């Protein structure tokens with residue numbers, strides 16, 4: 001190739017042509033990363049295609065500086081997929097490719113800054129330059145990213161350049177290497193001439209130095225144990241010898257050292273998954289599997305919606321299909337909402353497929369992530385299991401993509417772009433690969449239900465739970481509603497737990513059975529308020545009240561759930577000095593206290609974001625529960641995928657959390673959450689019971705959950721959506737405007753929306769820009785415009801694309817984010 005077209009990580013929708021110097025022509029290929037000059041910067045890009053004939057180019061062609069890969073980082077398939085993502089989600093191709101590559105592999109430029117002169121007053125007063133200059137005062141030199149971290153704001157590079165031009169700053173730009181690469185280690189072995197076991201004894205005779213003798217003996221010892229090439233550090237330690245003794249053996253040609261890659265794996269510290277259970281599929285599993293297996297056999301594209309009620313055994317269907325795919329020499333991707341929350345599912349895959357699996361999760365180090373990515377790309381591993389981003393795993397030869405719990409909103413990426421939905425990308429990726437896609441859920445999304453109805457997906461149903469050895473299926477648990485307003489009127493409500501729920505828990509403790517309790521709100525109390533003047537503490541940086549949390553020592557502190565800021569609580573109201581401060585509402589910590597009070601003899605576990613921050617935090621709590629703790633209390637984390645046979649009671653402390661949010665999906669979410677959590681009860685021989693506490697007993701989401709009536713709920717909700725042209729009947733996108741000054745954000749939103757109206761086809765309905773329901777988060781004001789189209793997603797996409805192009809850049813520090821198929825309109 002003499003020229004190449006390169007995709008760059010810039011928010012511009014085009015590729016750039018570069019020349020290829022003669023010495024690189026044999027090494028560069030499609031999908032390779034290359035280093036290129038771009039304005040004054042150097043950027044890492046990916047070669048998308050061969051470029052035009054250099055003779056035909058009518059601009060000054062710049063050359064690529066370096067080829068960064070020996071093998072393509074991006075396959076041609078991945079280039080096609082990312083291009084589709086860029087078009088569909090209205091972002092740049094470079095942004096989409098970035099999401100498909102492990103972070104940290106790009107060469108970065110770092111800017112080191114130093115203050116040279118006393119800055120003039122107008123700069124000291126300047127809103128952005130002031131803090132920057134103050135930060136640099138008295139420092140030697142420091143990187144721009146360190147400054148940004150210290151100040152907690154963005155420092156625009158343009159500002160830095162202006163200050164440099166005025167001689168106030170000295171800027172030194174350096175290229176740093178990629179932060180991750182394959183990790184290698186040094187191993188030691190006998191040289192070819194000395195490999196015979198008897199040679200070691202001869203060597204020990206010959207050698208004079210006692211350390212050298214010890215090294216030879218230790219190396220022979222490792223070999224006897226089956227490790228002919230031990231790590232150099234291990235060998236030195238065992239022989240208690242130094243590098244120089246080893247080097248003299250190397251010089252004598254007796255031993256040699258080799259550099260080999262070590263693979264960093266997060267599986268190393270997970271417990272062994274144990275042997276794979278050998279289940280015979282029950283009739284409805286068999287039927288579902290047969291349908292999937294036929295499509296796998298044909299190697300043609302098809303998407304299935306597997307609607308299997310809770311405990312119907314969907315995972316076994318995925319496993320059986322995956323075995324077929326591997327037998328064909330193809331590969332598979334399993335998407336789960338979040339690895340830490342679905343440990344049992346992951347362990348089940350590991351027990352069947354062992355070392356061929358790459359488990360990708362959010363708590364992996366950059367090195368672990370890179371290693372998994374490289375092994376998948378090179379075909380050393382053939383299964384990727386992980387959350388959202390695993391849909392972009394770099395494997396060739398895909399035969400199957402499973403999306404477990406396909407209704408989960410965590411499959412939608414929010415920030416940064418590409419704001420893709422992993423389920424929809426999975427369907428597209430299967431299509432591009434003639435592969436099969438299986439979307440599984442007990443509560444499918446209404447989008448998928450309609451796609452099945454319209455014939456795009458094939459629906460498969462598993463309406464019964466897995467039968468026991470006698471052939472009878474466990475029944476779905478009995479659901480009962482406790483009306484909290486009634487309880488209160490009868491003065492029977494003392495804390496958060498009603499009398500019937502307490503009695504049911506007591507019975508479980510006495511029988512040695514287990515209880516799962518959902519309270520979908522973390523912390524101690526959502527609000528603290530002054531009883532005299534009504535004052536409540538707000539976060540300094542976000543427009544929300546702060547939540548009361550219990551500290552480890554039993555005291556109280558305040559925390560903002562949007563930015564994480566914490567503050568001490570106050571004794572008296574800062575506004576009227578009253579001591580009468582009231583903690584209103586209930587979080588998991590408060591329920592935990594009540595449980596410990598009421599059931600002092602019970603072992604209570606709490607699982608929420610606060611109790612699971614450490615690595616394997618979820619895992620520890622769940623294994624304590626498996627070992628027989630009485631009560632597992634938690635936020636929505638506990639609603640998914642858990643499979644414990646002794647759980648016979650599920651209690652929902654407050655079923656109304658989330659129900660009344662101003663989002664058209666609020667009811668769907670609530671129904672899904674209640675059905676999923678109810679499904680944790682009575683999964684084996686013991687019959688389950690569910691108690692929902694609510695103040696809205698007549699609400700549709702609750703009433704249908706009461707009867708486990710998914711189809712009824714879907715039909716009723718779809719009717720409402722149709723009238724309002726909400727998805728799945730219409731298409732939706734949002735544009736969010738963000739920045740530090742409200743008036744400017746509002747103006748930006750208005751101008752952008754005006755331009756959008758100009759570029760839109762007539763069926764596109766565009767709302768007025770309005771503040772987000774939490775208007776300010778982390779010092780940034782947020783406004784939002786919602787667009788709908790009854791007819792076609794394409795109309796939205798082209799209007800957004802055209803507006804973005806014609807509008808041009810926005811002021812520094814201000815952002816416009818396009819979110820196609822947005823979920824969560826808050």
Ligand SMILES: Nc1ncnc2c1ncn2[C@@H]1O[C@H](COP(=O)(O)OP(=O)(O)OP(=O)(O)O)[C@@H](O)[C@H]1O
Pocket residue numbers: 277279280281282285308309310311312313314315316441442466640641642643679
């Ligand atoms: N054919 C089978 N024979 C015996 N046991 C089975 C069979 N299929 C699945 N199981 C067991 O039944 C239980 C439920 O299966 P699984 O967890 O796959 O259900 P699920 O459909 O994913 O449920 P949920 O949606 O509630 O998470 C598991 O313990 C699993 O090992």
Ligand SMILES: [Zn+2]
Pocket residue numbers: 539540541542560561562563564565778
């Ligand atoms: Zn905040």
